Amino acid sequence: MDIKENIENILSEIPDNVLLVAVSKTKPVEDILEAYEIGIRNFGENKVQELVDKYDKLPKDISWHLIGSLQTNKVKYIVGKVTLIHSLSSIKLLEKIELEYGKKGMVADVLIQVNIGREASKSGALEEDLDGLIQAVERCENVKVKGIMVIIPKGNDDENRYYFKKSFEIFKELKNNIYKNISMEILSMGMTHDYKIAIEEGSNLIRIGTGIFGAR
Ligand SMILES: *Cc1c(COP(=O)(O)O)cnc(C)c1O
Numbered sequence: 001m002d003i004k005e006n007i008e009n010i011l012s013e014i015p016d017n018v019l020l021v022a023v024s025k026t027k028p029v030e031d032i033l034e035a036y037e038i039g040i041r042n043f044g045e046n047k048v049q050e051l052v053d054k055y056d057k058l059p060k061d062i063s064w065h066l067i068g069s070l071q072t073n074k075v076k077y078i079v080g081k082v083t084l085i086h087s088l089s090s091i092k093l094l095e096k097i098e099l100e101y102g103k104k105g106m107v108a109d110v111l112i113q114v115n116i117g118r119e120a121s122k123s124g125a126l127e128e129d130l131d132g133l134i135q136a137v138e139r140c141e142n143v144k145v146k147g148i149m150v151i152i153p154k155g156n157d158d159e160n161r162y163y164f165k166k167s168f169e170i171f172k173e174l175k176n177n178i179y180k181n182i183s184m185e186i187l188s189m190g191m192t193h194d195y196k197i198a199i200e201e202g203s204n205l206i207r208i209g210t211g212i213f214g215a216r
Pocket residue numbers: 023025046067068151191192193207208209210211
């Protein structure tokens with residue numbers, strides 16, 4: 001598995017406005033450095049402990065993305081270390097982020113994770129909970145919402161497209177409104193097997209693991 005070649009292939013296929021986040025979970029720092037050498041600076045991790053370990057070992061100009069679900073008791077470990085939290089899913093978590101970032105006088109950039117397929121196995125806010133979550137965001141001082149993130153249900157190309165379209169509709173609708181602390185700039189959707197369709201349906205941030213670093 002040639003990490004550099006994989007990255008070059010993906011970059012040659014995606015439009016300039018789409019950010020590639022290399023998902024390095026479970027992979028060693030040597031692999032991350034290979035991607036770093038050819039200019040990748042955005043990496044995604046799904047576990048706080050692993051992200052913090054890698055943060056300590058790797059160059060400080062890396063932008064870390066927390067893409068996995070975040071437990072409230074772990075928020076304190078990532079303050080100042082992550083560029084973007086992709087997994088804001090509840091008011092409880094929002095309040096904890098507000099508190100921990102507030103203690104350090106910092107502002108957290110976050111995406112609201114929407115459970116677009118309404119799957120019990122996945123985290124994320126349900127569509128009907130978005131209003132309440134947004135109202136709570138508007139009351140914050142230390143949290144800015146930059147967009148939404150989705151992990152779609154497993155399915156074929158048509159099913160994938162259906163969920164990406166549905167996600168884009170939500171993104172667009174929120175973008176058309178004016179809320180305090182919210183600017184809808186990022187639509188984080190698409191992984192190794194579906195990123196091309198995701199981009200066709202409006203994604204501007206793709207999260208690729210296997211397609212860069214090989215099977216986990
Ligand atoms: C692991 C993971 C990815 C990457 O998945 P691949 O299929 O390996 O590209 C993307 N997003 C999230 C949230 C993940 O947990």
